[in-house]
Amino acid sequence: MSDEQKSHARPAPLLRTIHVGVGNRGQWPLRFAVPAAGFQPVALVDTHPSVLAQAGRDHPGIPAFAELEAALAAVEADAAIICSPTQFHTTQGKMCLAAGLHILVEKGLAPTLDAARETVAAAAAAGRALCVAQNYRYQSMERTVARLINDPSHPCYIGEPFLIEYTQHRQRPHPRTLNYPFASVWDMSCHHFDNLLSWLGGGFATITAKTFGPPWSRYQHPNNTSLQLAHRSGCMVHYLHTHDAAINEIRIRIQGRLGAAVLDDTSVRTCRRGDLQLQQEPLVSVTPEEHLGEAGVLADFYRHAVRDEPVGISGSENLNAMALCDATCRSSVSGKTVSIAAFDCGEKAMPASIPTK
Ligand SMILES: NC(=O)c1ccc[n+]([C@@H]2O[C@H](COP(=O)([O-])OP(=O)(O)OC[C@H]3O[C@@H](n4cnc5c(N)ncnc54)[C@H](O)[C@@H]3O)[C@@H](O)[C@H]2O)c1
Numbered sequence: 324m325s326d327e328q329k330s331h332a333r334p335a336p337l338l339r340t341i342h343v344g345v346g347n348r349g350q351w352p353l354r355f356a357v358p359a360a361g362f363q364p365v366a367l368v369d370t371h372p373s374v375l376a377q378a379g380r381d382h383p384g385i386p387a388f389a390e391l392e393a394a395l396a397a398v399e400a401d402a403a404i405i406c407s408p409t410q411f412h413t414t415q416g417k418m419c420l421a422a423g424l425h426i427l428v429e430k431g432l433a434p435t436l437d438a439a440r441e442t443v444a445a446a447a448a449a450g451r452a453l454c455v456a457q458n459y460r461y462q463s464m465e466r467t468v469a470r471l472i473n474d475p476s477h478p479c480y481i482g483e484p485f486l487i488e489y490t491q492h493r494q495r496p497h498p499r500t501l502n503y504p505f506a507s508v509w510d511m512s513c514h515h516f517d518n519l520l521s522w523l524g525g526g527f528a529t530i531t532a533k534t535f536g537p538p539w540s541r542y543q544h545p546n547n548t549s550l551q552l553a554h555r556s557g558c559m560v561h562y563l564h565t566h567d568a569a570i571n572e573i574r575i576r577i578q579g580r581l582g583a584a585v586l587d588d589t590s591v592r593t594c595r596r597g598d599l600q601l602q603q604e605p606l607v608s609v610t611p612e613e614h615l616g617e618a619g620v621l622a623d624f625y626r627h628a629v630r631d632e633p634v635g636i637s638g639s640e641n642l643n644a645m646a647l648c649d650a651t652c653r654s655s656v657s658g659k660t661v662s663i664a665a666f667d668c669g670e671k672a673m674p675a676s677i678p679t680k
Pocket residue numbers: 343344345346347348349368369370371374406407408409411429430431456457458500510
């Protein structure tokens with residue numbers, strides 16, 4: 324039997340998972356982290372008694388704990404999936420890494436760039452995998468954009484972009500957890516920044532940003548962001564993001580060497596660059612890529628933890644998204660164009676499909 328045959332013959336290990344934060348966003352991993360995907364939940368942790376009790380009823384037979392320390396002491400596990408609020412990610416992540424677990428942390432990895440670096444360093448020191456659940460890059464629209472600008476074999480390939488206009492307005496009148504300075508940047512723009520990194524790769528050089536908000540908003544801090552980003556490839560990004568907007572929409576325009584991509588909430592269209600002055604080329608509808616969603620996040624976490632394969636959502640890759648959040652805040656406070664910290668990664672790593680174990 325060849326080495327390759329032997330490795331295929333080896334049974335794929337199940338990762339026994341501790342689920343930290345099992346209400347709200349913490350519910351998705353319990354739906355997807357099943358043995359068929361390579362996971363076996365072994366503990367539920369939540370500080371809210373009624374949330375914990377409900378999760379226990381929904382997932383009978385899994386021990387429930389009010390504190391992470393107690394779960395770590397009581398059960399044997401290989402990994403933790405941390406969906407508590409962002410402010411707890413660093414402490415809880417480091418605690419799990421110190422106990423020898425791989426960790427998948429909800430976005431944002433941490434509430435500051437320094438805390439994110441600390442968590443990534445702790446994972447490296449422990450020799451354990453750290454991934455961030457940046458689920459947007461696994462969605463249909465984002466995966467379609469990635470192919471349109473990176474895959475010359477795609478029939479609607481538009482070539483390398485020189486301009487991206489990226490707008491998302493979110494109708495979210497109640498601030499809820501977005502109650503700290505620059506919350507909308509760390510909470511939501513991190514998704515957009517991660518998308519941009521997955522499309523263009525690392526290499527954002529400078530940023531000019533302004534956060535703002537109207538006096539009548541329920542948001543205590545400016546919750547809207549307008550910015551310009553310069554990528555070393557020469558591509559400029561104009562980005563606009565609002566929370567508490569009166570409209571709910573996504574609008575993306577990308578101009579590339581061969582043509583343009585026009586994306587709205589439900590459609591992706593492209594047009595070729597013609598040679599006639601002021602002539603409007605026809606827009607062609609693009610067949611969207613498969614939506615991988617959270618199953619894609621878990622598949623990459625498994626791949627990274629078990630097979631040590633590089634993935635776009637690894638903690639070290641995610642530092643570039645955190646650096647963009649950090650630079651947005653610095654530019655907005657200083658009113659100046661600032662440079663963006665670069666981390667040694669930023670490959671355009673996108674999963675082609677959900678792998679089997
Ligand atoms: N990827 C996405 O699309 C997406 C969407 C929403 C939220 N999120 C992220 O998920 C995380 C949780 O967000 P949420 O809105 O569900 O928050 P939340 O405030 O509702 O908390 C989630 C759960 O964690 C529990 N919890 C709070 N403190 C805890 C602690 N110290 N230890 C254990 N459990 C604790 C809460 O009781 C709750 O059940 C955040 O990091 C957020 O940014 C990601």
